[in-house]
Amino acid sequence: MSTHRLRKPFVLLEAFLTPAIAAALLLAVLRPLSLAVPLAVLVLAFGVSTMVRASRRSLTVTEDGIQIQRDKYRLDAPWDAITGLDCGRRRGLIRADELLLDDCTISAVDHRGRATTLPDSLQPHPATTRVQVNFYDRDWASGPIGAHLKARGVAS
Structure with missing residues (x-):
């Protein structure tokens, strides 16, 4: 982990x-x-x-999948929920490698594990289906994330 x-x-x-x-x-x-x-x-x-x-946001990599801690919620995605990769630019300035998520679990907890309420605008927001992986791990493609994706046939 x-x-x-x-x-x-x-x-x-x-x-x-x-x-x-x-x-x-x-x-x-x-x-x-x-x-x-x-x-x-x-x-x-x-x-x-x-x-x-x-600065409280984090990406945790485990054998079962990835966990993304955002401001007021946590996203848990098993490896088979990662369906693709989208490489592009964020705000036209910086490169963003985004993992595309299909089925993940959303928990209403903050970075300390305390219960929160989910933002009303969360469900239609792309934050529940995309993770900008290179914002957390510069060498994600050559690390455990890239290895898991290659093993599953998801292009990196």
């Missing part, structure tokens, strides 16, 4: 991309600067809470 945390570059990108753009726009447009700078700092501060939340 091995556990991978969301890699730091992706945590920082997710946490600060939008706030950094908003802060830059505030600094460019809003005058006087004595008003713009505190507002820009406040906008960037919102990224900190996102960073803390995103």
Whole structure:
């Protein structure tokens, strides 16, 4: 069993991309600067809470399958539930290797194992059927995940 945390570059990108753009726009447009700078700092501060939340996400690889811990829920997918691989770009910026999931179990628990409530928008959301595996494990294709997928005939 091995556990991978969301890699730091992706945590920082997710946490600060939008706030950094908003802060830059505030600094460019809003005058006087004595008003713009505190507002820009406040906008960037919102990224900190996102960073803390995103850094708690993890991917655990076991002999039975994979377990993905997200903010308010855990996804358990046996190896036979992984039906394919989709390689593309996320937000047009970075490469994303996504495992396609067919049948997985969703548990309403946080990263500490405490009971939570599932978000209302979860079921139609692709987060329940896709896992961006390279965001957790850079060398996933040459590791245990790639080996399990190759053994099952799923292209990696």
